[in-house]
Amino acid sequence: MRTGFLAVIISIAFAQTGFEVASIKPSAPGQRGFSIVPSPGGRLTMKNCTLKRLLAAAYHVQDFQVSGGPKWMDSDPWDIVAKAEGSPNLTEHQLLELLRPVLADRFQTAFHWETKQQPRYLLVAGKGGSKLTEVKADGGPEVNIRSRKMITGRRAPVSQLVETLSWVLGRAVVDQTGLAGVYDFKLDWAPDELQLTEPGSGGTAGAEPGSSLLAAIQEQLGLKLEPQKGPVEILVVDRAEKAASN
DSSP: OOOHHHHHHHHHHHHHTOEEEEEEEEOOTTOOSOEEEEETTTEEEEEEEEHHHHHHHHTTOOGGGEEESOGGGGTOEEEEEEEETTOOOOOHHHHHHTHHHHHHHHSOOEEEEEEEEEEEEEEEEOTTOOOOEEEOOOSOOEEEEETTTEEEEEEEEHHHHHHHHHHHHTSEEEEOSOOOSEEEEEEEOOOOTTSOSSTTSOOOOOOOSSOOHHHHHHHHHSEEEEEEEEEEEEEEEEEOOOOOOO
């Protein structure tokens, strides 16, 4: 359970080692899709991202876990280019967390956390046990999704697999595998009725032949997604204002 006090402590800590440069501008009209690209040396480039998506990225939740706020928060896209102080060697998660004080300052965001009972999935080990390949943590984690049909991971903890699956399914996924290492893995599937038109959008796509995502997870990773209803944390935006360009 998150608390306002903890959020304040986190914000203060990252403000002390935050971005030395952060450019925020409205995106050019007519762009499709969005991108979030961390680069070596503490550089972060975000294109065509709504404030809702920026908040979701900064607090490691999905779009469907952000509610409230003005209507433009889910429609007006922004471009951000930021450079962390001292060219630190940060993971993607750590780099995104540096956005928190930036969003609070430039968009005047204020929010609180609520816990709601919603449909979700539990990720558990299958009957035959996990097929994930444990490796040494000799570099930063990498998780990529390609064409909504493949997820690959290198030196990645299960938490990042869970985050990616939640994004694809548009539903919270909770790790109950008990796997504590870092892993290399590849998961590919043919989208079916579970696959979203756009991850997190709530739409559905037409059925395609082949293994569904749920079946692929069990066959290829030795894991299983179990549907249930349970507590899901929701970031509720109380206030936000459009940022001035710089």
